[in-house]
Amino acid sequence: MSNLAVAISAIVILLVLIGMRVPIGLALGGVSLIGLMIVRSTEAALGIFADLPFEFGANWSLSAVPMFLLMGSIAFHTGLTASLFKAARLWLSGLPGGLAVATNFASAGFAAASGSSLATAAAMGRLAIPEMLKMRYDAALATSVVAASGTLGSLIPPSILFVLYGWFTETSIGALLIAGILPGLLTAFVYAAMIIGRCMINPKLAPPVRDAVTWAQRWRVLAEIWPIPLLVLGVIGGIYSGIATATEAAAVGAIVAIVIAVARGNMTWMAFRTSVVEALESTASIFFVAIGALLLTRLLALAGLPTIMAESVAALGIDPLMLIIGVSIVYLILGCFLDPLGLMLLTLPVFQPMFEAAHLDLIWVGVIVVKYIEIGLLTPPIGLNAYVVKGVVGDTVPLTTIFRGLTWFLAAEAVIMVLLIAFPEISTWLPSRMSP
16 A cells, blocks of 8 residues: 555544544544554654654643633633623613624623633523523524634634644744734624624514613723733733733733732632643643644655645646635535544644645635634534533523524624635734734
């Protein structure tokens, strides 16, 4: 069997194993190790297997992962994010579908503090869904807005997916994090416009909230959420100004979150311990999958598959737009079945050489890839955010109702993707103005 045939067989077997629900890190590592044994030798494969985990774990830029995770855990477990929905509700409840719009923007704020789509969906689901159902909101709208807006955690910095993408493609992590700001805001505003439009056409979806809200209440609630803007602006401002690298900004963000929690009297030993353990567990899980993906990358490189694909793209002169459309179709299909981290780390070893051969801006491509990963969190049958919301509501709302509501958000995502592909400047303008 030729090396190329081994590489292609490895990818096929990987997809089969993942379809059988084998943990993706185990599937990546096991198949890649066996493939390396065939392509090279048992001794060479074991040597690679012995060295790669340390090389990966010792990478300085990846220190941002546990730091961002710790920052998000501290913010959540010490209650720094608890007032976001309350503030959004007081300011936005007068709009058509105001509670849903408030949930959407509160999720954007929570995502900026946590960097996790699943954590955002879980936290906002507990806060917002009971409130919307109490106000007789349509169950499909109430649940789907939480699931959809939770995906903003993958795009609005700090984003763990951008950190890993930057490490894998050797692209500036700081520039990637800044690149996610405008697409993230665009997503939040398109979602809001869709919700308002639907509720104007069909007011039964979201009966108006009759609460009397004073301006004094609106301004007072802003005083409760000041730590979140301070935390987010500190991280983003440090990266954008060039004062700090992404890793340094992540460490400062974690320290600032702890200091704010202590200053507000919300830091307890149990909250600190839970936050650290949660960050460690998440980091270990991410690194386990990433090491498996690194082994796959080494297998494909030794087999020559990336070189062959890059040369094919160059020789055929494939139009960059057609390449993006083809990649989009692959991500939309695989996103229905794979978890976000696995999807990205499984596909990048194959697609990156093609992107480089087509001379595509890897920052723009990174935003496109992360957006498709977001969409995968919403599409059946493995739309993870829908299942997170289902876990929050229990038997109150059927899973089919949640997915029915998400069809409107997927339509909104189609509009967003057209804009991001047609106008790359949405993703690249802010990074181009960063301080060196």
